[in-house]
Amino acid sequence: MxxxxxxxxxxxxxxxxxxxxxxxxxxxxxxxxxxxxxxxxxxxxxxxxxxxxxxxxxxxxxxxxxxxxxxxxxxxxxxxxxxxxxxxxxxxxxxxxxxxxxxxxxxxxxxxxxxxxxxxxxxxxxxxxxxxxxxxxxxxxxxxxxxxxxxxxxxxxxxxxxxxxxxxxxxxxxxxxxxxxxxxxxxxxxxxxxxxxxxxxxxAVRDMHLSGYAVYTALDEEQQAAAHAGKVPEDVLTGPGNDGRIPPMIGLSASEMTGTQRAALLTAINEWVSIQPDENAKLRMAELAEGLEEISFAWVGTDEVNTPTYMRIQGPTLIIEMLSTGGNVGSSAQGAGHYHTMYRNPTKDYGK
Incomplete structure (x- = not known):
């Protein structure tokens, strides 16, 4: 089902x-x-x-x-x-x-x-x-x-x-x-x-959130405006049941970033890539660094744990999404955060 x-x-x-x-x-x-x-x-x-x-x-x-x-x-x-x-x-x-x-x-x-x-x-x-x-x-x-x-x-x-x-x-x-x-x-x-x-x-997941916020705060005012992700969606767009979905590219291209800003972007990407063993994570990071100019960064929100926030990092072989919902399902969570994040390489889902 x-x-x-x-x-x-x-x-x-x-x-x-x-x-x-x-x-x-x-x-x-x-x-x-x-x-x-x-x-x-x-x-x-x-x-x-x-x-x-x-x-x-x-x-x-x-x-x-x-x-x-x-x-x-x-x-x-x-x-x-x-x-x-x-x-x-x-x-x-x-x-x-x-x-x-x-x-x-x-x-x-x-x-x-x-x-x-x-x-x-x-x-x-x-x-x-x-x-x-x-x-x-x-x-x-x-x-x-x-x-x-x-x-x-x-x-x-x-x-x-x-x-x-x-x-x-x-x-x-x-x-x-x-x-x-x-x-x-x-x-x-x-x-x-x-x-x-x-x-x-x-x-949990806070390092992912804060790594994205670090990219956003490294941008100047004009870059931040270009990186604006628009309205926070109700959920991640490429989650379960959405195999094959490629959202439109939004945000600021890494080609418009300084070296320091690109380094921060790679650090954010690595928060997800490092879930897997080094034998593929290091190759994957090298591949993404080589093609970084084709990757875009989009952000809307803050660094607060329970504020609606959305980030998308996207390129030809990469989609990363991070959503802070800004609300809890469990009453016991008491405003302490609720996150959904996705990592995809749309050219290799399930190893295809």
Whole structure:
């Protein structure tokens, strides 16, 4: 089932419940295990070793639940909505035993850069924060409600990919030639953005927001006017359900920026690119730096956590969107932020 609603519509959707996702008491889930690399530096090769270890602990019937053909249409049916609104394929964190969960997190660490793994940690921590909200039971806000799917047969000599996501998270990693090929499309969001769970303080997605604001404030008045993104949209334009959508180019071209301003733009881009391992992130950043003059930057809003703000960074092979909604679904979030962000390389979605 493919579902996409705006933030405003999500408030109205709290009476809708697509299915009952499994909920288990795993108080040790958050914080998730610290970032460790038991299979060597994060890479396609490490991901293969890690997924093989995970699959060795899963029986055949369970594998059938989350392993699909590489070209399965299920792959594009991902969502950022809560489990109480949209049904998902795959196997959830809550359905795994302790050893399987340990191997799952080892797989995620082996498959992502440290920034990416920490993004997972922050999103799941925010879900734990929301799990005590008065809407939590209906919307099924719980850290157990994140799902893993594998596409193709993991192999050093064949393309394969994986997907991990749930509320405010959709990671889509494609691997070919035993190397990470792309992380497009990827959604990272949060509600709230600033919070404390189990004695740990979190500032989820704030670095992304502030990196974009740093670009905007580096511009002079005339450049800021050219970079104006117009009205803040109700949601990101290229999120789930919008594969193939290319928004019109808006904003200020990097060709009109100074060297210092371009450096700030590359730093902002890297906040998303670094979700994946260095083996592809460094190549991707070099590629984007080479073609930077074809990339535009657009911004409207402030640096405040709960002010409506929108950023779009776009070029022929790149779309980054960041939206601060300026409102909360969960009453417990108390104005502490609600973000949606997207990363796409429209020429390589799902490794195509």
């Amino acid at each position: 493919k579902v996409l609603v705006t933030t405003a519509a999500l408030f109205l959707a709290t009476s809708v419940c697509a299915h009952e996702a499994p909920i288990h008491e795993h108080t040790e889930l958050v914080p998730i295990p610290a970032y460790e690399l038991p299979y060597g530096p994060a890479s396609g090769a490490a991901a293969l070793r890690a997924v093989e270890a995970f699959l060795a602990r899963v029986d055949a019937d369970t594998k059938a639940q989350f392993m699909f053909a590489l070209d399965s249409p299920i792959r594009t049916k991902w969502s950022n909505l809560p489990a109480g609104i949209v049904d998902r394929s795959g196997i959830s964190v809550g359905e795994l035993d302790d050893e399987q969960r340990k191997l799952l997190f080892a797989f995620l660490a082996s498959s992502l850069g440290q920034e990416g793994y920490e993004s997972v940690a922050e999103v799941m921590a925010a879900e734990t924060f929301l799990s005590t909200d008065r809407r939590a039971k209906r919307l099924q806000w719980a850290p157990e409600n994140y799902w893993l799917s594998i596409y193709g047969t993991p192999d050093a000599n064949a393309p394969w990919g994986w997907q991990f996501g749930g509320h405010h998270l959709g990671l889509n990693i494609s691997i070919e030639g035993n190397r990470v090929e792309t992380m497009s499309p990827t959604f990272v969001g949060t509600e709230p953005a600033i919070f404390t769970v189990n004695g740990m303080d979190y500032e």
